Amino acid sequence: MILFNSFEFGVFFIAVYCIYLYSGHRWQNRSLLIASYIFYGSWNWKFLGLIWISTGVDYLCGLKIHESDNVKKRRHFLVISMCTNLGILGFFKYFNFFAASFHDLMQTLGWHADPLTLNIVLPVGISFYTFQTMSYTIDIYRKKIEPTRRFFDFALFVAFFPQLVAGPIERAKRLLPQVLNPRVITREQVSQGCWLFFWGLFKKVYIADNLAQIVDPVFGSTGTASGAEILVAVYAFSFQIYGDFSGYSDMARGISKLLGFELMLNFRAPYFAGNIREFWQRWHISLSTWLKDYLYISLGGNRSGALNTYRNLMVTMLLGGLWHGAAWTFILWGGFHGMVLILHRMTMPLLRKISLRSKLSDYLWKCVCICTTFHLVCLGWLMFRAQSFGQIRSFLFQMLVDLKPDPAIYPQLIKLFFCLSLLTVVQVFKERTNDPYTILNWPPLIRGGIYLIVLLSIIIGGVQGGQEFIYFQF
Amino acid sequence: MGRSSSIFSSDIPGAGILWMIALFLVLEVFARVLWHPMVIGERLYTRFSPVYDYGFDATQPIWFKSGNRIEFVPTQYLNFRGHTLPYPKPDNAFRIFTLGSSVSRSGADTNYSYFLKQALETEHPERDWTVTNLSADGIGSLRIMLMLQKIMPLSPDLVILHVHGSNEYEDERDALYQRQLHQGLNGILFQSRLIVLMKKIYGYMTLKDQGRVWDAEEEIRANEDPANWEQWLQSIDRNTARMIQLCTKHQVPVILVGRAEKREGLAGFDSELVRQVDHILKAYQEPGVTFFNTSKKFFEYHPEPRGKALLFTDEAHWTGEGHRVIAQQLLKHLFSFAFLK
Structure with a gap:
C-alpha cells in the first residue's frame, strides 16, 4: 500500500498535484477520483468493489430518500443504505469474531458446535468510509442536507484519498460542498498544509515508530517483562497511538489543504483533557461526534432521565470499542470508557461545587485533573493494546507487585524524553493560544x-x- | 511607521525555511570545526567517528595513538575491552594478536588468549608478553582479513587467526548494510557531519541502531542452502590466502586455528563442516604458517562423551575449561616452532 510516510507516496502525490494544479475544477475532481482509486487499489484492487457498492447504493438511496415525502418509503431506503454498509462492515470485520465467540459460548455451555470461520481479509479503512457514507444518507433522511446528482463528485466524497483509509470521518455537509464547488488554494493553506504534513510525519516516523520499539517487545512477551517495563510500555503506547493516529490525521489534513480542501480537526491535545468527557471532545473528534450524533442521540441521548442516559452512554462506548476492532479487549476498553464517563457524569455536580480561591490552587487542581484523566486513559490503553484478558490481568498484577526501579528501562526513558520533549512544547503553546497553527x-x-x-x-x-499506521486495521 | 520587509519578518514567503537552512549551515560549520581530534581528543573523536560506520567500515581505523599508548577503538561494534599497548614497542616485547569471532572472543577472562598470556608469563617471565584478543562477535573471514590489514603497523610477532567459518553470512549482510547506508538519500545525508554526529550521539544514548540488523529467519534460510556454503567456503579460502600473503610479506608467523563442534551423533568434534574448513586451512601450511587442529586436541584431551559438555557451551562456543585446554595446547604448539625457541 502507498503509505504517507513512504517515498512512493511522495512520487504519487507530486504526479497527482502537477495534474491537479493545471486542471479545471471538473478535471481536478476526476483526477482526484482516479488518484483515490489508485491509492486504495495499491493495497488490494479487489476491494475497490466494496467502495463502489457503498458509493452506488448510498448515491441512489440518498436521491430516493430526498425525492420521497412518504415516511415509510424514506425509511425503507435508509434501511437499505444502513444494511448495505453495516452488512459489508459486519461481514468483513466481525464475521469471524462473532462465529468464534458463538462457538466458545456453545462449548462453555457444553454443547457441540463446529467452528465456522472464513478466510476473510479485513479491507483497509472499511470502518471509516462506511461511516462516512452512512452519515450522508442519515443526514438526507433527517433533512439536514440535500443529495447531489453528480455521481462522480459523490464518488470522490466517499473515496477522497487523503482521508479514505484512516479518517477524519467527514460529514457530507462539510466535505461535499468543497467537492462540488471550485476551490482556491491560498498561500496560507499551502504553508499550513506543508507544516501539518511535516508535523504529522514527525509524529509518525519519529514519535510513534520509535515508541513502538519500546511497546512491541513488552506486549509481545510472555510474562518476562518487569512491572517497570510494563509501566513504561503503557506510557509509551499512549503516545505511540497518539503520534500514529494524530500524525496520520495531520498528514491527511495537510495534503487536503494543499489541494484546497479543509478537513475537520481530529485531535486537540487530548492528553491535556481535565476529565474523560473532555478527553472524548479532543480525541478522534470525527468519530466521537459521529457516535454522538448518529448513535447516542438516536438512542435518546440525555433526554430521558439519568439511568437511560447512563445506558445510552454505555451502549455508545461499547459499540465505539467494537468499531475499533473485532476483539473482546476492544469491547472491554469501550466498556471501561463508558463506565468512567458515567462516573464522571454522576460526580459532576460534586466537582462543580469545588471552589478554588487562588490562582495557584486553581492551577494545581487543573494539574491533578489532567494527571488523573491521563492515567485513566492509560489504563484504558493497556486494555486496548493487550492481546488477551489474561495479559491485561497479568500486566496489572505485575505493575502492582513488581514495580521497582529497573536499569533496563533507562534507555527507554531517554528515548521517551527525546520523543516527547518537542511534542510537549508545541502542544503547550497550541493549547495556550488555542491556535493549531500558532x-x-x-x-x-x-x-x-x-x-x-x-x-x-x-x-x-x-x-x-x-511502517504501517495502527488505525489502518480498524 | 510601517515595518520594512526583511528576513526577520514573517511576511516573506518561506522565511522560516530560509532560517532553517541558515541554522543548519551554521551548525554544520561548527560540527566540522569542533569535531576534530585536536579539539575533542582522539578518544572521543574515534568513539563518534565522523563517518557513519555502524557495522564494519574498512575505511576507519581500529586503533589510535594516545600519548605513549596504542588504544583500540571502543565503538559499539568493535568493543575491544579497553586493550592498550605501549608505544613505541619495547625491545623485549613479544606481541601476539588473536583475530576471530565470538568463539575466540569469549568472556574477558575466559578466553584462550587471556590464558595463553598467563601461561607465557609463567613460563618465560623475562619477556614482555602481550596477547591482544581482537576478536569480535559475528565476524567472518572478510572482516578478519580487513582487521589484520589494520594491525600490521603495530609490528606483531605472531598472529593467531581463528577463522571459524560460521559467520560468512554475517560478512555478506554487513557489507550489504554498509552499501545501503551510503546509497541514495542516505549517501547524501551522511555527507553532513552534523547529521552523522547527531545520529551517533542519539544512537549511543538510546541504544538504537548499533549496526546489527538481525534477521534470524533469513539467516536460517541462507544456512540451509548448500550453494551458499559452497560460496562461503570459497570466500574463507580466498580471504585466508590474502591473510597468509600479507603476513608472509611482513614476515609475521601465523597460527591458523581450526574448527571444532559439539554435535549429537559425532564421536569426536569434527563434523563435515569442520573437516571442510580444516582442509582449507591445512593447505596453507608452510614455513612460518602452522595449523592448529582444535577438534583433534579436544578429542585427545577428552575422548569420553562427558568431555563435550565440559568443553562446549553450545554447538560451537567453548566453556572456560575449553579455552584453558586450547591455551595449554597452543603453548606447546608455539614452542614447537623454531622462531620461539
Missing part, C-alpha cells in the same frame, strides 16, 4: 529552529521503511 505566527528565526529540529529528528531518529 507556530506559523512565531518569528521566522524560531520557526526555522523548530523546522530544523523536526527535520533532523525525522532524519536522525525516524524509523525508515514506511
